[in-house]
Amino acid sequence: MKKKLDVEKMTYAVLAIACFFIFWWFITTFTPAKETTPGPVEVIQLLFTSFFEPIGSHVITGHLLVSLRRVLVGFSVATVLGIVLGVAMGASKWAEAIFKPIFELLRPIPPIAWISLVILFFGIGEVSKYILCGIGAFTNVTLNAYTGAQNVDPELVGCARMLGTSERDIFFRVVLPSCTPQIFAGMQVALSTSWMAVLAAEMVGAQEGCGWMIQRGSDTLNITLVMVGMIVIGCVGMLLAAVMRVIERRLCAWNIMES
Amino acid sequence: MEHHGELTPIISLRHVGKTYMSVHRSNEVVRDVSLDVAENEFVVLFGPGQCGKTTLLNLIAGLQLPTAGEVYVDGKKVEAPGPDRGVVYQTTALFPFCTVMGNVEFGPKSRGVDKKTRRERAQYFIDLVGLQGFENSYPNRLSGGMRQRVGIARAYANDPKVMLMDEPFGHLDAQTRYMMEAELEKLWQKEKRTVVFVTNNSEEAVYLADRILILTNTPTHVKEEVRVDLPRPRQYSDPAFLAIRRRIEELCDDTL
Incomplete structure (x- = not known):
């Protein structure tokens, strides 16, 4: 029953993506858009050749690895800091009183707004890119850790105390x-x-990376390159989300209800 | 207060009162309760719906502190939660992120019991409540009755002096409830402990209790005490059983 449903879902997914490509091909072949917009064939061709012929200093996998490194470093540091701050705010009234107003003030500012300030303080090196990738992650993780820590069931804490658990262990x-x-x-x-x-992040004096590819394409009016960059970012983003889901399944098995 | 037999009581409440204070008004929930529970005695606190039964139990547990009088467990004044009192909650309060084994060994692990000893001990009680084979299951995969078995095993495995049970079968369907009552009774016969059991179900009270304390509506105090001297396991349809049941129900109705 479940397997059959999975197969059905897969079929729909493949069909939907196929329809998208057909639509794209149709627009770039039979409408005036064909003058300006590259079709799927061109884009996919460039995507394949970019595996062998470097764009700028790297082939596409090189750019991808550079971007991934920037994102993962920024994300990891931001996650650790976010968990510490969020749980502290949720568990301690003092931390909440001190940090919450500042956090609420900084939270709505989008990462892109920080670019100039970050360059001013950290230059145009890698650190700036880690920070720009981390800012958005930091607010998200902090906010969730904060809500999570606030909503810990007080009965469970009381129960642990009754069982003789120390405050440190309870934490x-x-x-x-x-x-x-x-x-x-x-x-x-x-x-x-x-x-x-x-x-x-890669608007900041970068010479490599997926973001840089899009920038470069846009600067040289190479729309095909922009689209290759978009496709790579889209696919890798989807993959990262899937990896996270697998890790979550492992770590939070107790929280997942199976029908 | 009367003492039972020659034994010194293991739980004593002396003129215990609890009043919740807020800025505008105060709410007296427990008024001047004095009672003793002997070692290995099964005492049921029986009272109407919203009376202060759970508050009274929490005062013995140390989860709340009295605003008047004192609570003693095993000669020591109760001032905070502690592992000499095991609690079984109506909501089960199982740790959802721990397996059955993780829950049952939680207390011993907290108190630094070495892994081998605490595993053996936890396994013993898991077997005793009939959950062998579910050691590695998470609570969200268990039925209501099974979860409450874990709650009982968890309290037992920490080896408390007294067990405090707050309507543990209140959420279960009637069928499961009868089964759990019978199993708790069997378990208690095998592993004797002092139990204070809160319920508003007269049948459950008479089935389990050595002694039933009838509580009044808030502010709660002990209205009457009824001993149950029927042989165990008791029969729900036994005329003597029904007579006691009728009596405590009448006593309880009078308190309303």
Whole structure:
């Protein structure tokens, strides 16, 4: 029953993507858009040749690895900081009183707005790119960890106390595990945000990366290159989300209801 | 207060009162309760729906502190939660992120019992409540009755001096409830502990109790005490059983 449903879903997915490509091909072949917009054939051709012929300094896998490194470093550091700050705000009234107003003030500012300030303080090196990729992730993880820590069931904490658990153990064995599903939900969104921010990050004096490819394409009016960059960012983003889901399944098995 | 037999009581409440204070008004929930529970005695606190039964139990547990009087468990004044009192919750309060084994060994692990000893101990009680084979299951995969078995095993495995049970079968359907009552009784016969059991179900009270304390509506105090001297396991349809049941129900109705 379940298998059959999976097969059905896969069929629909493949059909939908095929329809998208056909639509794209149709528009770029039979409408005036063909003058300006490259069709799927051209884009896919460039995508394939870019595996062997370098664009700028690297072939496409090189650009991809550079971008991935930037995103993963920014995301990891942001996640750790976000969990610490979020759980602290949720668990301690003092931390909440001190950090929440600042956090609420900075939260709505999009990563792209930080570019000038980040360059001013950290230059145009890699650190700036890590920071720009991390900002969006940080707010997401912090917010989720905060809500998670606030909503820890007080009865579970009382129960652990009755069983003779120390306050330190209660934090590590009750409070933290209680927040993991929330934190993971935040990390899912955070990883996508970081990955999306790579374009902004690579506006800052970059010579390589997927974001740089799009910038470069746009500067040289090479729309095909822009589209290759978009496709790569889209596919890798989808893959990253899938990897996160697998990790979540492993770590939060207790929280997943199976029918 | 009367003492039972020659034993010194293991739980004593002396003129215990609990009043919730807020800025505008105060709400007296428990008024001047004094009672003793002997070692290995099964005492049921029986009272109407919203009376202060759970508050009274929480006062013994140390989860709340009295605003008047004192609570003693095993000669020591109760001032905070502690592992000498095991609690079985109506909501089960299982740790959802721990397996059955993880839940049952949670207390011993907290108190630094080495892995081999605590595993053996946890396994013993898991077997005793009939959950062998489910050691590695998470609570969200278990039925209501099974979850409450885990709750009972968890309390037992921490080896408390007294067990405090707050309507543990309140959420279960009637069929499961009868089964759990019978199993709890069997378990208690095998592993004798002092139990204070809260319920508003008269049948459950008479089936389980050595002694039933009838509580009034808030502010709660002990209205009457009824001993149940029927041989165990008891029969629900036994005329003597029904007579006691009728009596405690009448006593309880009078308190309303």
